[in-house]
Amino acid sequence: MRIALFGYGKMGKMIERLAVERGHEITAKIDLGSDKIDFSNIDVAIDFSTPDAAFANISICLENNTPVISGTTGWLQKMDDALKLCKETKGAFIYASNFSLGVNVFFELNAYLAKMMNNLSQYKVSMEEIHHTQKLDAPSGTAITLAEGIIANTHYQKWKLNERVDEEIPIFSKRIGDTPGTHTINYNSQVDSIEIKHTAHNREGFALGAVIAAEWILDKTGIFTMKDVLNLG
Structure with a gap:
């Protein structure tokens, strides 16, 4: 699976390590000031950026038919807009305040x-x-x-x-x-x-959950939660 990371701080780096260990490839690392994104080389995007950047990151992924996983908090005043865009584009989206x-x-x-x-x-x-x-x-x-x-x-x-x-x-x-x-x-x-x-004893549980969610959402359409990913009923 080819993964784009939106936000390449501590969480982004940890997600990269765990994703590679699970056999995936990081094909883009998008941080502040990044160049144009090649979505033809991306299967799924994982967003752990900043509250100011999250909605724009989610939007550009959905507009380019790329499933997106978001664990960024502090931007939820725009959540309804993100859900509306996901439905309009027939995209795939998971937001979780915590992926552990x-x-x-x-x-x-x-x-x-x-x-x-x-x-x-x-x-x-x-x-x-x-x-x-x-x-x-x-x-x-x-x-x-x-x-x-x-x-x-x-x-x-x-x-x-x-x-x-x-x-x-x-x-x-x-x-x-x-x-x-x-x-x-x-x-x-x-x-x-x-x-x-x-x-939480460390941040690895958050990162692993995000990678598992990315694996799960591939080839799906709709708005999901970690409850769906983990089949919690």
């Missing part, structure tokens, strides 16, 4: 727990996410996805960053050292607490 296989299982666990906790009003939910100091957005895209999973299954309607407000999910964001990513959901009452937590 373990995190995507954690998303399902989070939604299931939220459903069980919905009628237990004595428990108040909160969330903490910790990432490296170079992460540009807060809260993380993973934290937002987790909050959306809680909102879909409880009476909560919104989340709030670094602040407790009644009937909103507080998300406390911390940026510490080189932390790859830790997400904790806590349901706290006066008598006890229930907590679920996912801790």
